[in-house]
Amino acid sequence: MTSSTKIDFIYLSESDMVKAGVTDMPACVDTMEEMFKLLYRGDYRMAGENNNSHGSLILFPEDSPHATMPKPTPDRRFMAMPAYLGGSFGTSGVKWYGSNIANREIGLPRSILMFILTDTETGAPLALMSANLLSAYRTGAIPGVGARYLARKDSRVAGILGPGVMGKTSLSAFITACPEIDTVKVKGRGRKSIDLFISWAKETYPQLTEVYAVDSEEELVRDSDVVAYCSSGATGDPTTYPIVKREWISPGTFFAMPALGNFDDGVAGPEVRKVLDNTGLYEAWMSEIAPPVHNVNPLVGLKFMDMVAEGKLNKSDLEDLGKIVAGDAPGRSNDEEIIMLSVGGMPVEDVAWGTVVYRNAIKRGIGVTLNLWDKPILG
Known part of the structure; x- marks a missing residue:
């Protein structure tokens, strides 16, 4: 005072x-x-x-x-x-x-x-x-914290859906956590934004040996070690959100999902660890929005929560990143684990x-x- x-x-x-x-x-x-x-x-x-x-x-x-x-x-x-x-x-x-x-x-x-x-x-x-x-850097940094604890340390290939600001900051955070990354795949809607992303990535990270565009989410996910879904779009119909299918995923892949996202029944199964950046944040959304909440808020963590409400997942199936960072829950335990982190954004x-x-x-x-x-x- x-x-x-x-x-x-x-x-x-x-x-x-x-x-x-x-x-x-x-x-x-x-x-x-x-x-x-x-x-x-x-x-x-x-x-x-x-x-x-x-x-x-x-x-x-x-x-x-x-x-x-x-x-x-x-x-x-x-x-x-x-x-x-x-x-x-x-x-x-x-x-x-x-x-x-x-x-x-x-x-x-x-x-x-x-x-x-x-x-x-x-x-x-x-x-x-x-x-x-x-806001852009703090949002992008969360995939980096997730990768620090949940990605393979020898990760080399990154897939970025959405070549905008969030895609750039997520890649920056991935490289901070996994400095051996040397290959980047990017998918976007427009050639101009993709070309700008590729130029930015090569200039900012000269250690990258390959930066190239792909045409589908499948190409983006296949053989990638770390993946971020960062694209924007209309909400309301989850069938229009960018999807992740289990058959595309290699053992050991880490997903950070700070934007629109959906997944198939294979990803919903026990083979994929499901992590929330803050469990209380998703509980707040569930109390504030009429279900199904994923229709209104397109984060995959809210599809997790909808599935818990529908009895398709147990609440114990969902993990909390803060608990992992604090050392009271395990991070990645082996090179085969597939892990998906929902990133909600918090003040x-x-x-x-x-x-x-x-x-x-x-x-x-x-x-x-x-x-x-x-x-x-x-x-």
């Missing part, structure tokens, strides 16, 4: 965030690993009745009597994602974003994000941050990485200092 009533905070633009290290994937993976240990110990809070909610969402109705109300075009929403994280962080924050897939038609990202980091004791702002890169990740980037910025004198007040008018 301070006796002064003056409150200053810093504003970090996207270029400031880069200078402060937001794109440092190895550091981000380490930070997310620390976050998972705190998550497992319960030293955190998110929104919702079980303190595990993804956030609070504004959606628009199909029919509205108000001419000025936005129409529910694909991926159009506003969302606030608040969290507190303890341990060495001890900070709180909220990510706010608006999303509309039509943004791409005018050269903007699908989602535009900002993050406010606050002092947990007073609630005073510490930083207002551009958060598209913050505690934004708080963790945002805190590290903020502290870097303070140390390096990065950002613009803004004044909230010298003394509050209302006292």
Whole structure:
């Protein structure tokens, strides 16, 4: 606590965030690993009745009597994602974003994000941050944490579905965890985005000997050691989501699934270990969304949960990544195991990485200092 009533905070633009290290994937993976240990110990809070909610969402109705109300075009929403994280962080924050897939038609990202980091004791702002890169890197880092514990250490071939931002950060995290990766397969919808991904991968990781496009999910999965499904698309009908079939999978493959995904009955069977990034997060979604939840939220972890609700899986069939990271459950036990990790995205990740980037910025004198007040008018 301070006796002064003056409150200053810093504003970090996207270029400031880069200078402060937001794109440092190895550091981000380490930070997310620390976050998972705190998550497992319960030293955190998110929104919702079980303190595990993804956030609070504004959606628009199909029919509205108000001419000025936005129409529910694909991926159009506003969302606030608040969290507190303890341990060495001890900070709180909220990510706010608006999303509309039509943004791409005018050269903007699908989602535009900002993050406010606050002092947990007073609630005073510490930083207002551009958060598209913050969110992209913390999301991509989770497959890296998963690969650190659940992929084969000698993994060489990576398959990436979706050549966008999430595909790039997931590959970066895979290479952080599995530095012997030398071959990358990528599948996308457009030639331009695929070519950009291939150029980026070759330039960023010169140790790669092959980076090439494939035409199907089957080609992507077959003979791959680590796979990430990172494509975007419409929800509502799981038969349209990208699928994983058991017959395509080689022994020892690790899957990270941070976006739309589905799987066949073979993957649903006991041969494939099923891991959630935070069990409580999926329980929150199950209480917030009318079943079948996978129709609304396309993460494979929610298909796992739907199957538990339908009696097709036992809850004990689902594992928790935090428990594995904390050492209270086994990671990969042999080179033959097939493991699928569902990545849901949590605001505690934004708080963790945002805190590290903020502290870097303070140390390096990065950002613009803004004044909230010298003394509050209302006292």
